[in-house]
Amino acid sequence: MHARLRRSMGDHHPETATVAGNLSNVLRAIGDIAAAYAIAEQAVAMYEAVYGESHPYVYGCATNLAILQRLRGDPEAAKRSNERALTGLDRCLGRDHHYALTRAINLAGDHAALGEHEGAAAPGHGDHDQAAEDPHARVPAAAPRHTRLRPDGGG
Known part of the structure; x- marks a missing residue:
């Protein structure tokens, strides 16, 4: 789902960042810490690209x-x-x-x-x-x- 959203909306769309953050939380919940960490780093970068570095998200x-x-x-x-x-x-x-x-x-x-x-x-x-x-x-x-x-x- 995340890959499809990235292809259709790109990395600089707020929904893509939201899905990345949610996916990271799900991966953490099921114990895949390495994958969750990689996605969380991407989510931070996406939110910075969308909103700038000084946003609550x-x-x-x-x-x-x-x-x-x-x-x-x-x-x-x-x-x-x-x-x-x-x-x-x-x-x-x-x-x-x-x-x-x-x-x-x-x-x-x-x-x-x-x-x-x-x-x-x-x-x-x-x-x-x-x-x-x-x-x-x-x-x-x-x-x-x-x-x-x-x-x-x-x-």
Whole structure:
């Protein structure tokens, strides 16, 4: 299905990138980590080509790539991918947006896996107590609250 879509719509179409990301998730779910990783890398590149490097879909795919990097036994690469996602989401959706907060938790897991206990306690941007009180406190007015991070509806 993915190959047919690539032939008919090309690599620079958002649907092709979405299908690649979804296919990567399915491959990961059935345990084919090597194939999932290769497709996830393609999905990141496709989203960058379609939307540019600073789009929430790119950061969502970077997060999916981080999961695969961790599963492949490369927590340092996972940390870099999650740092990229967190930094980008902070910039485009706001530091306390729930997508950014989820990435901060992922990054804390990366720090913990690497034995970096200080980073695990406060990954990248310290205390998020305000977000716990009001999750929309710092979301820029221009950022829609219903924006999906991943095309498959996940966050």
